[in-house]
Amino acid sequence: MTPEIKGFLILAIIKVVVVFTVLLVGVALLTLMERKLAGWMQNRPGPNRVGPFGILQPAADGIKNFIKEETRPVAANGTIFVLAPAMSFIPAVMLIAVIPLAAPMRVDFDWNLPLIGHAAYHGLMAMSVADLPMGFLFILAFSSLGVYGVALAGWSSNSKYSLLGGLRASAQMISYEVAMGLSLIPVLLLTGNVSFSEIIAKQQAGLWFIGPLFISFFVFLISGFAETNRLPFDLPEAESELVAGYHSEYSAMKFSLFMIGEYSHIVVIAAMVATLFFGGWDIPFTRWDEQGGVLQAIATFLAFFVKMFFWIFFVMWIRWTLPRFRYDQLMTLGWKVLLPLALGYIMVTAGAIQGLEAAGVTGVRNVAFALAGMNLVLGWLLFYVLDRGRVMRGVSRRAPLPVARTEGVG
Amino acid sequence: MAIGVKVMRRPEREVSYIRATLKGMALTFKHMFQPRVTMQYPEARSTEEWHIATRWRGTHRMMTDAEGRSKCVACGLCPQICPANCIKLVPGEDEAGNRYPLIYEIDEFRCVFCGYCQEVCPEEAIHVGVHYENAEYSRDRFVYDLERLSAQTHPVSTLWDPADPKGE
Numbered sequence: 001m002t003p004e005i006k007g008f009l010i011l012a013i014i015k016v017v018v019v020f021t022v023l024l025v026g027v028a029l030l031t032l033m034e035r036k037l038a039g040w041m042q043n044r045p046g047p048n049r050v051g052p053f054g055i056l057q058p059a060a061d062g063i064k065n066f067i068k069e070e071t072r073p074v075a076a077n078g079t080i081f082v083l084a085p086a087m088s089f090i091p092a093v094m095l096i097a098v099i100p101l102a103a104p105m106r107v108d109f110d111w112n113l114p115l116i117g118h119a120a121y122h123g124l125m126a127m128s129v130a131d132l133p134m135g136f137l138f139i140l141a142f143s144s145l146g147v148y149g150v151a152l153a154g155w156s157s158n159s160k161y162s163l164l165g166g167l168r169a170s171a172q173m174i175s176y177e178v179a180m181g182l183s184l185i186p187v188l189l190l191t192g193n194v195s196f197s198e199i200i201a202k203q204q205a206g207l208w209f210i211g212p213l214f215i216s217f218f219v220f221l222i223s224g225f226a227e228t229n230r231l232p233f234d235l236p237e238a239e240s241e242l243v244a245g246y247h248s249e250y251s252a253m254k255f256s257l258f259m260i261g262e263y264s265h266i267v268v269i270a271a272m273v274a275t276l277f278f279g280g281w282d283i284p285f286t287r288w289d290e291q292g293g294v295l296q297a298i299a300t301f302l303a304f305f306v307k308m309f310f311w312i313f314f315v316m317w318i319r320w321t322l323p324r325f326r327y328d329q330l331m332t333l334g335w336k337v338l339l340p341l342a343l344g345y346i347m348v349t350a351g352a353i354q355g356l357e358a359a360g361v362t363g364v365r366n367v368a369f370a371l372a373g374m375n376l377v378l379g380w381l382l383f384y385v386l387d388r389g390r391v392m393r394g395v396s397r398r399a400p401l402p403v404a405r406t407e408g409v410g
Numbered sequence: 411m412a413i414g415v416k417v418m419r420r421p422e423r424e425v426s427y428i429r430a431t432l433k434g435m436a437l438t439f440k441h442m443f444q445p446r447v448t449m450q451y452p453e454a455r456s457t458e459e460w461h462i463a464t465r466w467r468g469t470h471r472m473m474t475d476a477e478g479r480s481k482c483v484a485c486g487l488c489p490q491i492c493p494a495n496c497i498k499l500v501p502g503e504d505e506a507g508n509r510y511p512l513i514y515e516i517d518e519f520r521c522v523f524c525g526y527c528q529e530v531c532p533e534e535a536i537h538v539g540v541h542y543e544n545a546e547y548s549r550d551r552f553v554y555d556l557e558r559l560s561a562q563t564h565p566v567s568t569l570w571d572p573a574d575p576k577g578e
Contacts, residue, residue: 037442039446040441040442040443040446041438041439041441041442042441043441043444043445043446043447043448044446044447044448045446045448045450317435317438317439318435320438321431321434321435321437321438322431322434383428386427386428
């Protein structure tokens with residue numbers, strides 16, 4: 001092995017350990033945050049018994065889940081039953097690997113280490129666990145793998161509630177996967193690349209994509225919610241109908257794995273929204289963050305964290321605001337609204353880019369601003385139409401039932 | 411006319427999803443900064459806004475006289491009126507002809523906390539109490555004998571006063 005490969009491996013191992021440790025601890029803290037937010041939004045203090053301000057609550061939950069009894073239904077399909085939590089947990093955790101967490105940092109070392117030998121690294125180090133050239137496709141591929149865990153958990157539990165939950169999860173995730181994937185095509189059209197560093201670089205040069213690709217963002221956000229299986233799209237769990245859906249029969253740490261998977265999914269969706277539409281680690285209105293020093297890496301990580309944290313908060317905020325969708329509404333929204341919207345938007349964006357080129361508008365910045373202007377109009381139009389209920393109809397409009405007056409009956 | 415049924419006039423057209431969502435989000439956000447209304451129970455048992463009602467009917471208490479004997483004369487009215495049949499009373503009589511309970515037991519599990527025993531008692535001996543923390547480690551601890559009933563110190567219920575129906 002050359003010293004360069006050794007240096008690269010050392011850095012990679014350090015990044016893996018740091019990122020996944022931070023992610024898993026962060027996920028534990030997110031459960032606390034969720035419960036705290038739920039409390040505050042309902043004028044309660046939230047958990048506050050374990051440790052100061054309840055800060056140790058996740059640890060208590062973790063210990064409880066470790067020492068709880070593992071139960072398994074007699075009729076369950078053993079192997080799959082054990083594998084399913086891991087199958088929903090691992091893809092969710094792996095997604096974070098390709099997201100650039102900070103600006104690339106210049107690393108220079110040339111060490112002679114015991115056991116390892118001569119290790120060296122010179123140049124920019126990408127601040128993601130794996131700076132894959134096709135990072136974007138990796139995300140799309142792996143985020144849909146999570147559905148296997150959920151569907152198989154529902155199937156192998158051999159319980160009707162679990163099965164229904166698993167079925168719903170598959171149907172929902174497949175439906176929204178389509179809209180999600182299509183909503184991201186305009187990002188690729190505008191960037192011309194599938195690597196995250198390119199996408200961020202493009203946003204730094206022009207505008208954050210929230211401007212030029214607003215409708216993409218809108219569709220992506222909604223389908224992202226659906227992908228995480230959370231309210232208002234938590235039909236796979238739907239506790240009032242299905243007990244706890246696909247994880248009804250799970251207990252102890254297996255159940256915990258589903259939870260960790262769900263929260264990792266939230267983190268990833270938030271990170272993706274931040275990366276794809278809010279410039280990733282970019283600090284706006286300055287080029288200082290691209291110089292590659294340690295200070296810049298820290299500052300850009302903070303910028304990324306703030307953006308991501310806002311979207312995590314947003315996910316929780318929505319959860320404690322909106323009630324659950326009805327199943328047909330969910331499917332209507334996915335197939336009849338988001339899918340045509342995403343498809344149409346691809347056409348519009350492609351046409352606009354082509355048109356701008358033909359009209360002689362060049363330069364990343366000019367194109368971005370022109371598209372942002374177009375999106376302002378389109379977004380307003382979309383919201384106008386949605387707001388008037390012309391796209392999704394209430395059940396009262398669909399079927400003109402005879403008016404049944406219940407007043408004074410009996 | 412039976413129960414008044416409220417008929418909701420749902421909007422037929424111009425149904426808003428975006429505005430409704432934003433409104434809801436504004437509401438939940440606003441609530442995050444409002445004062446918490448939770449009473450931290452084991453530390454705070456009552457607050458300005460909330461305190462246990464004086465009419466509360468909880469676990470029983472036997473009143474005692476100045477010498478520490480129970481006021482009960484074992485007349486048998488309370489087991490007679492008890493709808494849950496949870497009072498066990500064996501009367502006794504001393505040389506002076508004073509009646510007293512040999513055994514007086516209340517099964518708090520069977521009790522429905524109606525308060526009839528207190529209402530019917532001519533000596534104002536047995537009372538239901540303003541008390542609600544009754545955790546025990548075993549079920550038989552919930553059969554209160556005379557000694558235990560007399561040892562209770564919590565305030566007694568004022569019950570419902572027909573002259574003052576709202577308790578003011």
